[in-house]
Amino acid sequence: VxxxxxxxxxxxxxxxxxxxxxxxxxxxxxxxxxxxxxxxxxxxxxxxxxxxxxxxxxxxxxxxxxxxxxxxxxxxxxxxxxxxxxxxxxxxxxxxxxxxxxxxxxxxxxxxxxxxxxxxxxxxxxxxxxxxxxLSAERGRGKRHVLRHPGGSTSSYPGGLITLIDESYNANPASMAAAMALLNATPVTGEGRRIAVLGDMLELGDHSAKLHAALADLIVGTGTRTVFLGGPE
Missing domain, CATH: 3.40.1190.10 (Mur-like, catalytic domain)
Structure with missing residues (x-):
């Protein structure tokens, strides 16, 4: 098969x-x-x-x-x-x-x-x-880690906890869309926030600039409050 x-x-x-x-x-x-x-x-x-x-x-x-x-x-x-x-x-x-x-x-x-x-x-x-x-998500492909904030519980970090979703294995437009949808579906409590940390999508050649720009539409339609971007693209 x-x-x-x-x-x-x-x-x-x-x-x-x-x-x-x-x-x-x-x-x-x-x-x-x-x-x-x-x-x-x-x-x-x-x-x-x-x-x-x-x-x-x-x-x-x-x-x-x-x-x-x-x-x-x-x-x-x-x-x-x-x-x-x-x-x-x-x-x-x-x-x-x-x-x-x-x-x-x-x-x-x-x-x-x-x-x-x-x-x-x-x-x-x-x-x-x-x-x-x-079934559980693999490392780099959605694995979740619960981290403790060093400052303890605050309005931004109820219970002093942060959930980190590790999607770091690789990125392309389809996997970015899936990751943003997953982040949007993850509930927050109190004044908790959804934060996206996004790196470059590689191996896109001449299509790279256009496909990176298109990520804005993916993000704007979600409940993500803050976005950090890393990389020349």
Whole structure:
């Protein structure tokens, strides 16, 4: 089973456009065993292009995941919370209810692909779904740390605590959007604030200035109070 989670503007400096990124990712299809399956994001604008390339490689079994009505592995209900998500999905004719231990809408999309792959290889979907509750964010990809403010409890730091969300692994426009959405969904108490500390998105080539400028629209629409920026971009 080969999964392509989505086509985003990561490493765009090495490609002319997103279609070229899709073509590079499609190279994974060449390594499939006969009768292998491809699982694609049906909500992604490049689904049709990837679907076409998979069939051109000789893949006969292509499945889609997402909210799209034509998805084989379809999300039917989703409740996002600060530290987890609750979903109901239709997977191969079965209704699957799951709690996802790692928060964020982007994690829900990834889990749909995982459930689809599990179904295709004949795994026990109930066991897979129950295991998702123990899923936690990795270091650099959403891991949370609770820090104590040296000055103790203040109006800005109720209980003297600061929650640090570590999204430092890498950045591209899609991951920035996911990180800002996750920050916005994280509750604050009292006069607590949401603070974003953002570094440069690398490997964007000639698109870099435009894509960095576009982050302003992402931030303005959220409850983030303060933004610190680091790097020449």
């Amino acid at each position: 080969a999964i392509v989670t989505m086509i985003a503007a990561a490493h765009l400096g090495f490609f002319r456009n997103l279609d070229e990124i899709a073509k590079a990712k499609a190279e994974i299809f060449e390594g499939l065993e006969p009768e292998g399956a491809v699982v694609l994001n049906r909500d992604d604008a490049r689904f049709k292009l990837l679907d076409k390339m998979a069939h051109a490689t000789g893949v006969e079994h292509v499945y889609g995941f997402g909210e799209n009505a034509r998805s084989t592995f379809k999300l039917t209900k989703c409740e996002l919370h600060a530290d987890h998500s609750d979903i109901i999905a239709r997977i191969g004719g079965h209704e699957v209810t799951a709690r996802i231990g790692a928060p964020g809408r982007h994690m829900v999309q990834n889990v749909l692909a995982v459930l689809g792959a599990a179904h295709l290889v004949g795994a026990d979907l109930d066991k897979v779904a129950s295991a998702l509750a123990d």
